Amino acid sequence: MKISIGAHPSNLTLTALTHYQPLQQPLTDAGLSPEFYWYPEGRMMHALAVAGKVNVIGTGTTRAITAQADGVILAYIGASKPRLSWSSIVVPARSDIVDAGDLDGKRIGFIEGSFQTYFLLAALDRVGLNYTSIHGINLKPGESLAALRAGRIDAWVAMDPYLSDALEGGDIRKIQDCGDLIANRSVFWVLSEVVAAGPKVIQTLFNTLVATDAWIGGHLGQAGELFSRVIANGLSAASWTQGLKSRDWGILPPDRQFFTEQQAEADLLFKHGLLKQPVDISQSMLPFQLDGLATHTRGYSNGRT
Structure with missing residues (x-):
């Protein structure tokens, strides 16, 4: 079977695999014929999936939810462990912004549509603000630190390894850690033709993701060199390696807790007008049971329950 795996720089597991x-x-040992499609930004995954370019995808939690809201039929096959220290909202050390309540009316740099949207929204919602309370500016991670230091934005939703690198300068400080609000997982999902291939194919994909993530966690220096070379974002191998140390590596099956988290995120995105319609996350559960993969018997069958 042809497996088309889409990878982009923000998903390190699939970057390494690619x-x-x-x-x-x-x-290949399982008889699959994987093809790898490397694309520069996670936001492109929706169009690539609809066009049939990719059918195995890794994103943050938010892009998977927005894809489902837009009618993409998908099933989750795995999720990273929660990354409690991987991302923070930061400001210049001299800023008078102390917490999320001070973000009202401020210019904030982040990757729109990514998990950073959800993180920021959760921070705003907790203090009674909403998405329209701030001026969001879509920026790539490599552009954001310079924009913050130059005063073009007032705050930045940063993630590692960029976060660790920025904090080393001493002129940047945190006002909100991601782990206080959201689990911040990478999620891995497939389209209907992959689900139709059956449990053996899904199990092979899951096992490969687990092994790839374990390789990164066990070879931080080698992985840092790889990411420095193929992502080529200006960070050194040493900076990448340092950033990778802060992440709890490991891919888990999508369990009840995961689906609860996804539903809470979908509900918050809809509440603030960032989804066209409500999303029932149970529709994205696999229809069969797999060894070592906690799945459910309801929800996913070509869009029907």
Whole structure:
């Protein structure tokens, strides 16, 4: 079966799988014919999926939810462990912004449509603000630190390794950690033709994701060099390696807690007008049980329950 795996710089697991051939061996050993589609930004995944370019995808939680809201039929096959210290809202050290309540009317740089949207929204919602309370500016991570230091934005939703690198200068400080509000997972999902291929294919994909993530966690220096070279965002291998140390590596099956988290996020996005319609996350559960993969018997069957 043809497996088309989409990878982008913000998903490090699929970046490693795409660019380090030994990690691909379990797929070929299982008789699959993987193809890898490298694209520069996570926001492109929706169009690529609809166009049939990719059918195995890794994103933050938010892009998977917006894809489902836009009618993409998908099923989750795995999720990273929560990344409690991987992202923070930061401001210049001299700023008078102390907490999320001070963000009202401020210019905030982040990747629109990514998990950073949800993180920011959760911070605003907790203090009684909403998405229209701030001026969001869509910026790539590599552009944001310079914009913050130059005063073009007032705050930045930063993630590692950019976050760790920025904090080393001493002129940037945190006002909100991601882990206080959201789990911040990477999620891995497939389209209907992959689900139709059956449990063995899904299990092979899941096992490969687990092995790839374990390789990164066990080879931080080698992974840092790989990401420095293939992502080429100006960060050194040493900076990448330092940033990777702060992440709790590991891919888990999508369990009840995961689906509860996804539904809470979908409800908050809809509440603030960022989804066209409500989303029932149970529709994205696999229809069969797999060894070591906690799935459910309801929800996913070509869009029907």
